[in-house]
Amino acid sequence: LSQIIRLIEEAQASKAPIQALADKISSRFVPIVLLVAALTFIVWFVFIGQSLAFSLMAFTAVIVIACPCALGLATPTAIMVGTGKGAECGVLIKGGQPLEAACKVKVIVFDKTGTLTKGKPEVTDVAGVGLTDEDEVMSIASSLEKLSEHPLAEAIINYAKEEKIPPKQVDLFKAIPGHGVEGQVNNQKYYFGNRKLINEIVGLDLANIERKIVKLEQAGKTVMILSSEKEVMGLIAVADTLKENTVEAVHELKKRGLSVFMITGDNQRTAQAIAQLAGIKNVLAEVLPQDKANEIKKLQARGIKVAMVGDGINDAPALAQADLGIAMGSGTDVAMETGGIVIIKNDLRHVLTAIDLSKETMSKIKQNMFFALFYNVIGIPIAARVFAFIGLILKPELAGLAMALSSVSVVSNSLLLRRFRPNRKNYLSIIAPFIMAIVFTLLFIEFGRLSTGMNK
Structure with a gap:
């Protein structure tokens, strides 16, 4: 719990890449405003011949109204509310960068075991x-x-226990990544793993059991073969069922125009059978653990933003390579540490929640930036007394109030993210910016009239 709290606090204090745009605008905006304020004073005092008090009032009003507080609040307020809302929904977003990356993703790659499936395989066949x-x-x-x-x-271990089959002493054990294992039992060397292990490493022919293997694989089962150095001795088939929400999540992602891939170390037949059940057409099968990151690189080479969803230690390099790494909360610590987003409740539908929340948060940031600049566009001319001939001027004290209200509008707009609900339209959040733009435009005009009345 303390780790989750720490991550949320760090996320809320972090900057999204779009914040760099706000910082860049501010760095150029301030000198421009100072120049406009100086020109305002010079024009009124030198060229038009107004009094020193009148010219200084216009100069001060321009500087006060143009204070870029709202621009500075545009990104952090939205990120703070967005990441907090994500945590409420079971989605732990680790900062502004993954939050922004989620809305740009075009391809989502799912690991199979433990991500699309329950991760609790059972032995179905022994021969x-x-x-x-x-x-x-x-x-x-x-x-x-x-x-x-x-x-x-x-x-396999659980099945042996259930059947009360006693284990044997194993010597010289060795794991062969992406293939299987080998070891000695009673001074006899045995191999146990996939067909690549038996064909390529042991060098045995599987022709006599090929039909049986194909039949099991077409049923979506993973077949592992046992052999000695001289002959094939048997096979074991294991099946892992899809999570209850996998099909729905995949369907909704495709509905949003995202391309969905499945990546697995399983052979092509087994992978295709599982993918078909999940509704996934793009399958990356027979991928070794160390090659998952390379497959992500190949997709990125097409110029598309890729998200990787996984839960295991061997998924960590791919999670790190992807533009957005999404780790399942039920997975390993390494995967959760690597992922930019963690699905706490282990529900694949929350991948949708993360993407939807990201899009709504980024939309709020852009709206906030618009408001911040919009207020300055309509406020600076009034403060510079460009419309004095029609009775619209802005005194410094009311300019200060208008500037404060612009900050309030940005914060209020960000707080509308609290109304976010997964798979529901936030209608108030959609229409509120238009209402606020109209209301604050009218307020600026009213402040100008009030300032004119105060002068009289």
């Missing part, structure tokens, strides 16, 4: 080959997997 019986296959496989950190290892 011996030749003279090897199923119990022997499971005994050796579970013994090897007991030393593995792969997500599927737990399913």
Whole structure:
């Protein structure tokens, strides 16, 4: 809890890249305002021949009305409200940069295991080959997997326990990333993993069990093969079911015009079967853990902004490489530390929430910047007494009040983000800027009339 609080505080104090635009505008705006104020004084006092008091009043009013407080508040107020609202909705946004990146994303890449699926695979099939019986296959496989950190290892170990199949002593254990494991049992070397391990590393032919493997893979199951150095001994199929909200989340993302990809180390058939169930057409299969980041790079090379959603240690490089890394709250600490956004409640629909909230927050920032500049555009001419001939001038004290009201309008506009609700239109937030623009324009005109009356 303390870590979440710390991250939210840091996020609320951070700057979005768009803040650089506000800073750039301010750095150029202030000298221009000082120049306009000086010109106002010179024109009124030297060229038109007004009194020193009148000219100084105009000079002071221009400087006061043009104070860029509202511009400085435009970004941080929206980020503070947006990140706070995200936390309420179960979306932990770590700062302004990921918040801004989320609204620019065009492609979302989902890891399969533990992200699209529940991450709790179960053994569905065990088959011996030749003279090897199923119990022997499971005994050796579970013994090897007991030393593995792969997500599927737990399913095999649990199945062996349920079937009361005792493990064997394993020596010289070795994990082969992206392929499987190897180890010695009773001085005999065994291999257990995918078809790449058996074909490419062990060098055995799978022709006699190919039909059985294909059938299982087409059903969306992950097939792991057990072999010695000389022969294939058996196979184990494991299946992981989709999360209840996966199909809905994918459908909604596609509806918003985003391209959805699935990335997995599974073979092409298994990956296609799972992707079809999820409603995903773009599949990156048979990707080794260390190559996930490279696949993200390939997508980025097309000139598109990419978000990666994952939960495991092997997803961390891809999360870091992506323009936006989104980590599942149920995942590893490494993934959560790497991701710019963390989905606390482990609900994929909150990926939508993060994107929608990002778009609404960025919209507010742009509206705030418009308001800040809009007030100056209509306020400076009145303060410079350009419209004095029609009875519109602005005294410094009322210019100060108008400037304060511009800051209030920006803060009030940002606070409308508190009405954000996932998958709902925030109609008040949509129409409020137009109402505020009209109201504050009329206020400026009224302040000008009041100033004229005070002069009289």
